[in-house]
Amino acid sequence: MVVIKAVRGTRDILPPVAGAWAEVESKVRCIFRRYRCEEIRTPAFEESELFSRGVGEETDIVSKEMYTFTDRDGSSITLRPENTASVMRAYIEHRLDQRPGIQKLFYIGPMFRRERPQKGRYRQFHQIGAEVIGSDRPEVDAEVITLVYDLLQETGVDDFRILLNSVGCSDCRPVFLARLKDSLVSVKKELCQDCQRRSETNPLRVLDCKVSADQQFIDQLPSIVDSHCQSCREHFEVVKGTLTDLHIPFTIQPRLVRGLDYYMRTTFEFTQGTLGAQNSILGGGRYDGLAAQLGSRIYAPGIGFSIGQDRLMMALEERCGQRRDSLDLFLAPLGVPAARLCAVLAHELRGGGATVEVGVDAKLKRALELAHKLNARYTLIVGDDEVRTGQFLLKDMSTGSQELVSRQHLLSKFSTATEHGI
């Protein structure tokens, strides 16, 4: 019989790492609250059409990376490969535009894409993201980027770079693409093999080439920022200006290409040095046309981002050492009557807010060994004598000193109110 293992591209987040994940999550929830960003939870799977229409039929995500299956009623179901389309679907379905103000919605959860696994790339991966829907104002873009900036700073990521671009709108982008293709015709044969292929399949991708010999030619290619129409240019100027006022450093990256069809105008990406080939820790952008693509008549311009939580944790791992939850008190019962008493004591102590573990080994030596390994601050020794007298032996694990304490003294010492006195 073959032992069953986690399927390719998925993994278990074990303790103590799972605890570090939870810590990060509570920290980002706290930051979201400051921005009046509210949580939304959408289903892990949706009708397939949501993604083919929302994300775009021609994108890699939709054309080859989705987990799609036919449900028993014949409908096509897809495990969400990203969450923006789902959030927009929910926004439209529940008429969130009728709520006061613009909607700022955040989410934390798993996404699914069938790609070849690699460091920092999993088939089930986790995203922390937000969508701000209801305004096309550039100040909103700046606020979203500021939020992301706070998120990374306060969770402890450093040496990240903010790459900013504006990919134009449905008016100016086609013009730019035509210009780009024209220019590529003349320099194409000077470029690397990959770029010669890209010139045909995905011209925008050529701009993102890393081959140094190609750079001199790429620099000659037209830039999207020079092709902006009047309104896109003005929009981008306000975004940049506001970020500058906020002292948030960014780099204009006219070559920044985002793979999802719904992006227009502002797009951004944060990269981090320690992540290897998958150095992008988050990506985002504006998607004013998405609601219409989903068939809604509600005007719902929006901008959002998504942090790769797996990559975020990877970037943090460098500096956050071995974390270990602390244990206030380890109860060491040395016999059956003591064990019964300890069950009651533990419940009372936990009721008072203390973190308490009850030993199951009647040998004191083993109990103390375990208490030490569990990083207990105190161990309470409860043997026959203690059960009889009602006075328990409390041992301070760091100093080794011991004192006899009453049940009442114990409860007050370990209650939350006096926690700082421990």
Added chain:
RNA sequence: GUGCCCAUAGCUCAGCCGGUAGAGCGCUGGAUUGUGGUUCCAGAUGUCACGGGUUCGAUCCCCGUUGGGCACCCCA
């Protein structure tokens, strides 16, 4: 989906030219019948990823599968 590299104890890794396996850490027991950390002694680590082939004989060589890493592609 393509190319290259890799897979030995729970973890990190040795293992020579083919002769069926080791270290450190960790784990378990003891030195100590009610006293942890340091120390000392002892013990178990294992289908050498899985399946086939070559060979008298395979952890080692060959093929396939699965999983991992890197690059491409793409993205978080």
